[in-house]
Amino acid sequence: MGFAGHVTLAAFCQQVLVGLSRTTILFIVASGLSLVLGVLRIPNIAHGSLYMIGAFLTYSLVRLGGGGSAGFWMALLAAPLGVALLSFVVERGLLCRLYEREHLMLLLFTFALMLVFGDLVKMIWGADYRSFAEPPFLQGSVLIFGLPFPRYNLFLLAVGPLVAIGLYLLTNRTKIGKIARAAAVDREMVGAMGINVSWVFASVFVIGCFLAGLGGALVAPTQNITQGMDHAIIIEAFLIVIIGGLGNIWGALLGALIFGLTDAVGILIWPQFAIVFPYMAVVVVLVFCPKGLLKSIW
Template sequence: MSVSMLASQLLVGLSRGMIYFIVAAGLTLVFGVLRVINFTHGSFYMLGAFIGYSVAAGIGHGSAGFWLMLVLAPLAVAGISLLVERGFLQFVYRREHLIQVLLTYALVLIAGDLVKFFWGSQYRSLSTPPIFTGSFATGSITVPKYNVFLLLVGPLVALGLWLFLSHTRFGKICRATATDREMVDILGVNSTWIFAAVFALGGWLAGLGGALMAPVVNISLGMDANTIIYAFLIVVVGGLGNIWGALISSLIIGVGEAFGALFMPDWAVVLPYIITGVLLILRPSGLLKSVW
């Protein structure tokens, strides 16, 4: 086992963690601010991939299509999530969690059927743009270029979120809402629109995750269920509602899986669950402070 092999596996694991993070960040944000267990998040991810597919296929599968899709698909999903929040979710904020779970789960089923209705049930597949085709290979380190791209996008998203949450008025209100919603209401902030905006931002992140994954996965029905389970694992391990916790646990699980595939391939399937189990035994309330 050479050092370069370990290095390339580390890079691959980190890029995997970045994808987990982009999706989980939206989920944990909504968790933290709205206190809603949002199963629909996986559907937003799926919609991001499908809308991305339609945009890229409409343009003609080239580089232009890829970049345009990365911009348009998350925006479209943000729009859809805004409709979902205004149309459905806003009515259940003060109801118990069971009702919220029922509602978001119902929306998952509806979204699945809508995707089938508009896109059909065939597998769809996009190509990576020419500049990201193939791998960087130096010595025995081989990392696909697209993974390197993901490795760059992930920190950018994290940085953007950090700037937004700690250096804008709106972000500060979001964090305050996450900590003490009633106090924010008393201070005269219209939390209705904060909720709507945060939910749309969560949808945007899920859509971005879907669009980023579109060139490497099967764009198909059912991709929502796989994603939401992982996103929940990461959010719970990181500490409910804590974005930095989500970042750390995404990277732990991504890198853990990559090394798992290298050192104990027979166990690769259960590894994320083992990691989750161990981390939760060590820190039952999550790696970082949970807002709940």
């Protein structure tokens, strides 16, 4: 692959599509992180571990289902639910006792969770990487701009907007969403209105972690499922949330777009340093708007 001058328009457009399907995963994971950050004010470092657990669970469930389409759908639903259940147990059992403490302690607690989850995954699934194929109906590729484009990526492109709309409806049209947004602004006031803030926090935390698991489940067929997945995704998700504006779902979408597209285009321009481009974009954004592009709800 050469430098920008040699890249055809078709190849460029295709790369943009690849970037957009990557954006979908990033958005789903980052929006969950953003939700938890916005309402609970916890930078949940274990979010990346939950993404990794989601991917490993999907692998096991697909294997259990025999690799067919039905098994894939089942895994796509069950793996995030499993992650949500795990996060529910952790939140009610451990985390909810710490809400009165400083942010630093909460941050360190989620770091402890990341350490524990990392080794638990190693115990359960072993240190080797895992991979499995897409379900039969999403295998192969279709021609777009005269170039082959994986069917599964098209599927991802369809899922992204669905999740975004679902989150919008959840936060704006449902009672729990409205309460959660109110709790993000003033938790004492919400408590004074007779609402059990602790359970609001639990629900938001579980929904956020569900999204981490969903991201992991969706990404699982496209790459090797490895031990280091958690480290890679969490830092990207954090960057996305920060450039978008903490706690803002649309900010997470915008941040994911910036991150995914600069990464994809970077591969065309300078393959070896492609990974540097999104980080550069983040730094440029932050030097000019240190609080992110969209309004933070903090």
